Amino acid sequence: xxxxxxxxxxxxxxxxxxxxxxxxxxxxxxxxxxNVKILKEDSMQLSAEKAYEKFLSNEFQSITSPxxxxxxxxxxxxxxxxxxxxxxxxxxxxLEIGINNGGIFTLSCWFIDIATGKTLQHFITxxxxxxxxxxxxxxxxxxxxHLKAFQKVVVLYRIDMKGTGFYIPFRLADEAISRQEEKxxxxxxxxxxxxxxxxxxxxxxxxxxxxxxxxxxxxxxxLSYCLFFIADGDLDFEWFYPHWPALxxxxxxxxxxxxxxxxxxxxxxxxxxxxxxPRIFMISKIWLGIILIELALIIVGFNYSxxxxxRTFVYYFGLITVLGSWLLQITGILRRISDGYRxxxxxxxxxxxxxxxxxxxxxxxxxxxxxxxPSYLYVPxxxxxxxxxxxxxxxxxxxxxxxxHQELTLRIATQQRDFSNQxxxxxxxxxxxxxHDLHDEVxxxxxxxxxxxxxxxxxxxxxxxVLQMMDRLSLSTRNIAHNLMPPEFxxxxxxxLLSSFYxxxxxxxNLKFNFYVSGKSEYFNxxxxxxxxxxxxxxTNNIIRHAEAKEATIQLIYSEFNLQIIAxxxxxxxxxxxxxxxGLRSIQSRVNFMQGTINIDSxxxxxxxxxxxxxxxxx
Numbered sequence: 001x002x003x004x005x006x007x008x009x010x011x012x013x014x015x016x017x018x019x020x021x022x023x024x025x026x027x028x029x030x031x032x033x034x035n036v037k038i039l040k041e042d043s044m045q046l047s048a049e050k051a052y053e054k055f056l057s058n059e060f061q062s063i064t065s066p067x068x069x070x071x072x073x074x075x076x077x078x079x080x081x082x083x084x085x086x087x088x089x090x091x092x093x094x095l096e097i098g099i100n101n102g103g104i105f106t107l108s109c110w111f112i113d114i115a116t117g118k119t120l121q122h123f124i125t126x127x128x129x130x131x132x133x134x135x136x137x138x139x140x141x142x143x144x145x146h147l148k149a150f151q152k153v154v155v156l157y158r159i160d161m162k163g164t165g166f167y168i169p170f171r172l173a174d175e176a177i178s179r180q181e182e183k184x185x186x187x188x189x190x191x192x193x194x195x196x197x198x199x200x201x202x203x204x205x206x207x208x209x210x211x212x213x214x215x216x217x218x219x220x221x222x223l224s225y226c227l228f229f230i231a232d233g234d235l236d237f238e239w240f241y242p243h244w245p246a247l248x249x250x251x252x253x254x255x256x257x258x259x260x261x262x263x264x265x266x267x268x269x270x271x272x273x274x275x276x277x278p279r280i281f282m283i284s285k286i287w288l289g290i291i292l293i294e295l296a297l298i299i300v301g302f303n304y305s306x307x308x309x310x311r312t313f314v315y316y317f318g319l320i321t322v323l324g325s326w327l328l329q330i331t332g333i334l335r336r337i338s339d340g341y342r343x344x345x346x347x348x349x350x351x352x353x354x355x356x357x358x359x360x361x362x363x364x365x366x367x368x369x370x371x372x373x374p375s376y377l378y379v380p381x382x383x384x385x386x387x388x389x390x391x392x393x394x395x396x397x398x399x400x401x402x403x404x405h406q407e408l409t410l411r412i413a414t415q416q417r418d419f420s421n422q423x424x425x426x427x428x429x430x431x432x433x434x435x436h437d438l439h440d441e442v443x444x445x446x447x448x449x450x451x452x453x454x455x456x457x458x459x460x461x462x463x464x465x466v467l468q469m470m471d472r473l474s475l476s477t478r479n480i481a482h483n484l485m486p487p488e489f490x491x492x493x494x495x496x497l498l499s500s501f502y503x504x505x506x507x508x509x510n511l512k513f514n515f516y517v518s519g520k521s522e523y524f525n526x527x528x529x530x531x532x533x534x535x536x537x538x539x540t541n542n543i544i545r546h547a548e549a550k551e552a553t554i555q556l557i558y559s560e561f562n563l564q565i566i567a568x569x570x571x572x573x574x575x576x577x578x579x580x581x582x583g584l585r586s587i588q589s590r591v592n593f594m595q596g597t598i599n600i601d602s603x604x605x606x607x608x609x610x611x612x613x614x615x616x617x618x619x
């Protein structure tokens with residue numbers, strides 16, 4: 001390097017291109033476009049001295065760097081970059097120079113004074129090295145550049161990004177301005193990460209409350225995005241594992257695949273693909289296995305192997321894996337939209353926002369076109385829109401299924417009511433037929449038998465007994481027929497019919513029944529009144545047969561909205577929990593048919609039954 005100054009003078013005289021350099025003045029930031037030079041390293045690794053000679057001999061090629069970015073896409077070689085800089089001021093200028101990409105495997109850097117050929121600063125770092133190997137403890141590869149008055153330097157970078165995307169965004173700015181801007185960026189990442197963490201916690205809380213697995217996948221999906229967002233900003237290395245460079249190498253890709261993994265699980269649950277489209281659901285399950293294979297290949301290809309072909313394969317296989325995940329998601333959404341599943345529309349809108357940002361991000365990573373906005377904004381902008389829309393989608397989906405459930409419940413209730421109505425109609429018809437037969441045929445036969453007995457030669461003491469038994473049989477038959485279906489039911493009001501029934505009952509039994517009615521009895525049709533009649537008859541028969549009571553009260557209280565049947569007796573009571581009796585089951589089934597409620601309070605001093613039957617207005 002001793003002859004470097006002489007060589008520089010010769011080269012400056014012959015090659016005017018070397019005069020192209022970044023001119024430092026009073027500006028806060030500087031563009032490097034038109035001043036960056038590039039050299040692809042051959043199979044033999046160059047030393048810094050050799051690379052500097054090639055720079056002086058103009059073997060480096062000029063390369064355009066719009067937006068201060070050199071983007072070659074996926075590469076298989078090591079590259080050198082050279083950036084000449086001159087301080088045009090007659091005072092010291094304190095700058096910071098760096099590369100805003102924390103994903104460089106190995107970065108070797110030399111600051112060389114052009115006038116003397118002396119190396120002013122040299123460091124080797126990268127995400128394969130401990131975080132604190134960097135000249136500045138910065139998320140990117142920054143270094144202080146202090147230029148004396150009119151000093152000229154060349155910054156040489158040797159960059160190893162073999163097997164991945166070669167993306168080098170330069171940053172050259174005043175030291176104070178650079179640090180202030182970086183503080184603002186740190187605040188942005190901290191705020192956005194905090195917001196995502198809150199969303200994750202909210203999703204997990206909703207999972208605990210609802211026990212719906214979709215909220216688990218949603219929370220893990222958001223968490224993966226949060227980690228990817230932090231890793232994409234190259235903050236994960238500094239914040240989480242500064243002494244574990246092997247993790248820093250692969251985590252952005254791993255988090256990206258985690259996003260797709262949990263995205264497919266969320267999609268399957270949110271869109272109910274297992275039942276609606278089992279084939280798509282099965283393909284998504286297979287694709288989940290492919291994502292796991294890609295994760296294993298990433299660990300091997302980028303941490304345990306230097307094989308460039310393997311790295312290249314893993315790189316493109318990862319892109320195919322991500323693309324397949326998106327295609328599956330789009331297919332699932334479109335199929336559910338075609339099914340008329342409304343929440344799928346919101347899911348599709350949410351997907352469009354993040355899909356657009358992802359496409360721009362991938363295009364930018366492949367070196368196609370130039371960046372419209374800083375790369376670290378692609379993910380948060382797209383995802384912020386998606387997460388808000390998906391939150392609305394989850395709420396809408398919950399309400400959608402709640403309404404569907406209510407509709408289904410109402411439909412089932414209507415079907416059950418119709419079935420019960422049909423069943424009761426059949427029962428009533430059969431009971432009406434039996435009552436008619438008992439009243440007409442059996443009653444006539446008992447009357448004929450009684451007449452016949454009167455002509456038979458019976459002893460004086462037996463005749464009254466037999467005739468009395470026949471009278472009792474006739475009365476019992478009449479009562480049974482009356483209970484099943486009173487002949488005058490169709491033409492008589494229910495309250496009048498019951499009043500006559502209890503008057504008749506009081507004349508034949510020692511048990512006294514008190515019957516009271518309040519309110520208007522015009523709210524139920526004849527069919528409903530027949531059901532009410534059956535309920536009251538069953539309660540009355542239970543009191544007569546089992547209560548051993550001396551007095552009972554039956555009340556019918558009509559209001560604008562319902563009918564209350566209150567039955568009280570002073571009998572021995574029973575255990576209300578034992579509803580196994582046929583009579584009580586019959587009462588319960590009829591009350592359910594009328595969509596009513598029944599409450600029983602029974603003890604040693606008697607029983608109280610309160611039945612509430614709502615008045616359901618016909619549409």
